[in-house]
Amino acid sequence: MHKATQRTLLEDVAREAGVSTASVSRVLNHAPNVSERLREKVTAAIDRLGYVPDGTARALASRRIGAIGALVPTLDNPIFGAMIDSLEQRLKRHDCRLLIATYRYDLDDELEALRTLIQQGVDGLVLIGHDHRPAALTTLQRRQLPFLTCWHAEEDPDWPCIGFDNAGPARALAEHLLMLGHRQLAVVSAPVDSNDRARARLEGFRQAAEATGCPVPPERIVTVEYGIAEGCQAFESLMRQQPPPTAILCGNDTLAFGVMLAAQRAGIRIPEELSITGFDDLPQARFMSPPLTTIAVPAAEIGRRVADALIARIGGETTPHRQLIDAPLVLRASTGPPPVQQPKP
Amino acid sequence: MHKATQRTLLEDVAREAGVSTASVSRVLNHAPNVSERLREKVTAAIDRLGYVPDGTARALASRRIGAIGALVPTLDNPIFGAMIDSLEQRLKRHDCRLLIATYRYDLDDELEALRTLIQQGVDGLVLIGHDHRPAALTTLQRRQLPFLTCWHAEEDPDWPCIGFDNAGPARALAEHLLMLGHRQLAVVSAPVDSNDRARARLEGFRQAAEATGCPVPPERIVTVEYGIAEGCQAFESLMRQQPPPTAILCGNDTLAFGVMLAAQRAGIRIPEELSITGFDDLPQARFMSPPLTTIAVPAAEIGRRVADALIARIGGETTPHRQLIDAPLVLRASTGPPPVQQPKP
DNA sequence: CCGCAGTATGTAAGCGCTTACAATTTTGAT
DNA sequence: ATCAAAATTGTAAGCGCTTACATACTGCGG
Structure with a gap:
């Protein structure tokens, strides 16, 4: 006692x-x-x-804890920080708290974290993306826990989502380059295992290239971990190839920063000699020199909408199974027509 | 029933x-x-x-919820994202979850969020910095809740802390510039109200300048909100002055990025014509051109140590009242001797 | 072979709320 | 005024665990 x-x-x-x-x-x-x-x-x-x-007594008696859980790959990537920030702010309006857990893109860890959060008693759950262990879904369903996925737009009756199309904008980026006359495209992608977003973006790049009759050869697709330094490395390995690419499509802005910096370090002019694109539109993208052509990922908007929709679902309301938010192409100065002649003939 | x-x-x-x-x-x-x-x-x-x-029943009966709360100004600033990321990872080891709340540097909001988290039943609490409403302390003490502050190193019997000195490294930065021969220093600071870290950094800059006999005049100190664009603006207003500063000390890296970009846009060579320093050492700092001289804030280390110490305190152990972590000066290429003659004589 | 310290397990009283259901009061249409 | 329906408040049974205390063992020195 x-x-x-x-x-x-x-x-x-x-x-x-x-x-x-x-x-x-x-x-x-x-x-x-x-x-x-x-x-x-x-x-x-x-x-x-x-x-x-007393929150704990209230939670036990009422069967709601007054908090939701968020499962994110990492908070070290500022784009997720931005989303979590707006999510938390918006949840506060609904008098709801936020429990976060990270899993470093390891879906087994994600599943374990999900179970932990459920055990903790969260009233709802947000996950990033469409790739998850099957057990995650069954666990969620068995507990009848309100949940939402975000950051993607896959149509899947099992997974309600609030996000944006990753492939379409990627395609738009590639088409933009192809339209400018580029034929030597290269891609720097984040690891695609366990990451549907990276996969969809890569697929978008590929599709556009193939549709134009100049598919990206495998050696022109390099996969590296997240990071500026990693982007630099990717640049090196890409530019060793003959002929070198005239444009590099990057899976996210951070990689693009790395590529751009490495290019400048190598004395390559952007976009005259090399076009570069990103994906995310981080705050610094428009301040790079040249400013980065990229896709504006609606991170804050996702946070807000997820908060509203999840609160509604917790309250027993039904919300759209799929909410698509626009992720517009932001044309800036890092892309331009390819050089008329190859830099090294 | x-x-x-x-x-x-x-x-x-x-x-x-x-x-x-x-x-x-x-x-x-x-x-x-x-x-x-x-x-x-x-x-x-x-x-x-x-x-x-059932976590809620366990929480009620055992009087611990298995989660701590973290109060951070914002997660939109990646430096806090990095800290929260490592904090959460480390807490996981101790089988402890993380509830986060943001307050946009509004201490009344912080106090309210603190009360909410306490009501929620958190087992412990982490706050950023030394500036808080007095009621925050009394609330914490009355509930006898284990807590820790971080990101600063103020000696205060009321507030245990795990952090770094903000003033010292700021002084080191200014001394570095003064040593190089700069006499026309300027400062771009984040708002100092409710922000002891920004205040300490500013004070560090000032002290060093005064000690060398060339205090920074008030018009050479501009305060702007966080952001790259804000850094740009600060640059503009500073460079309108006569004579223009030969070095600009920035309260954080993001402001420094803005200042640097605006300088380059204005055709000013760094560091030949203008030296610039930051504070944080964000990942991109070493990739700027030129790489940014700054202070490496041990964000991840703080997260880890806070997790360990708070868990220990929750377990009834006592931990050092004050843990100081080194925040080293990182000399890079954005600082150099001042120009021999004034750019505009 | 007894008794006591120490170890292992059981019993049941909470923990501090919410809420189904009962009881009471008010309201509104006769 | 009269009574059913609606509005308001009270009663008390949980919610699903943890843990103080009681009880039952176990082994060992005397």
Whole structure:
């Protein structure tokens, strides 16, 4: 047993206000059919006693914890930081807290983290992307937990989503380059295993290239981990090839930064000698020199919409199974027509 | 009352294993004095039934929720993202979850968020910096909640901290410039209200300048919000002055990026005509051209140490009241001797 | 062979709320 | 006024665990 607690309990408030505990609870929870007089008596007693409800007891009794869980690959990537930031801000409006867990793109870790969060009692869950262990879905369904995926737009009856098309904009980027006359395309991609977004972007690049009759050969597709230095390395290995590419499509802005920096270090002019594209539109993209042509990923908007939709679902409402947000192509100065003659003939 | 639940309860496990509920609980919580035989019977029953303990019930009964709260100004700044990322990873090792709340540098919001997290039942709390509402401290103390501040190194018996000195490295940065011969220093600072870190950095810049006999005049200190564009603006307003500064000390890397970009746009060579320093050492700092001289803020290390220390405190152990981590000066190419003659005589 | 310390397990009383249901009061149409 | 329906408040049974305390063993020195 526990020692008698010193803290003010709901029962104390009830006594102080001269009402029942149920009434105090009702006032606390803004239940309907509570008279103004009752409300006043109770709030006055609460103020007098400095009462603070106990979240854990409330969670046990009401079966909701007042928090959702978010599973993100990493918070080291600022694009996810931006999304989580807006998600948390918006959840606050709904009086909901946020539990986060990261899994470094390891889907087994994701599944484990998901189970942990569920065990913790979260009222809902947000996942990034469409790639997950099958057990994740069955667990979610068995518990009938409201959930949402985001950052992608796959049509899948099992996975409701709020996100954007990754392939389409990637295609648009490639088409933009092809339209400019580029025929020697190269791609720097993030690892595609366990990452549908990276895969979709890569696929988009490929499709556009193939549709124009100049598919990207495998050696022109290099996969590297996330990071500026990694982008630099990718550039090196790509530019060793003959003929060198006239344009490099990058799976995200950070890789593009690396590629761009390495190119400049090598004395290659952008976009005159080499065009570069990114994906994300991080804040610094428009400040690079030249400013980076990229896709504006609606990270903050996703956060807001996920918050609203998940809260609605938790409240028993139904929300669209799939919400598509535009991820517009942002044309800047890192792309231009290919050089008329090969740099090294 | 509630409907009879379908879910497997601890009681079911007890029945299945032919033991008492207390025994199941003991096995679950790795209590001492549990025989191997009991443990096996119980774990077997758990597996057979697919039992998953209920976090909320456990929280109510045991008075710990298995999660700590983190109060950060924003997650939109990648330096905090990096810290939260490592914090969460490390907490996971200790089987502890993370609840986050942001407050946009508004200390009233911080206080409110703190109260919300406490009400939620968090086992401990991490705050950023030394500036907080007095009520935050009293609330923390009244609840006897383990807590830690970080990102600063103020000696204050009330606030245990794990962080780094902000003023010292700022001083080092300014001294570095003064040593190079600069006498026309300027500062671009983040807003210092409610932000002891920004204030300490500014103070460090000032002290060093004054100690060398060339204090920074007020018009040479411009305060702008966080952002690259804001850094650009700061540059403009600074370079309008006569004589223009030969070096600009920035309160963080992002502002420094802005200043650097605006300088380059204006055709000013760095560091020949203008030296620039940052603070944070974001990943891109070493990839700027020229690479940015800055202070390496140990964000990931702070996350790890905070996790370990807070877990220890929650466990009743005492940890050092103040842990100082080095934030080294990283000399790169954005700083150099001032031009011999003024650019515009 | 007894008794005591130490170990292992069981019993059941909470933890501090929410909410189904009952009881009471108010309202509104006769 | 009269009574059913609606609105308001009260009663008390959980929610699913943990843990203090009681009980039952176990082994060992005397």
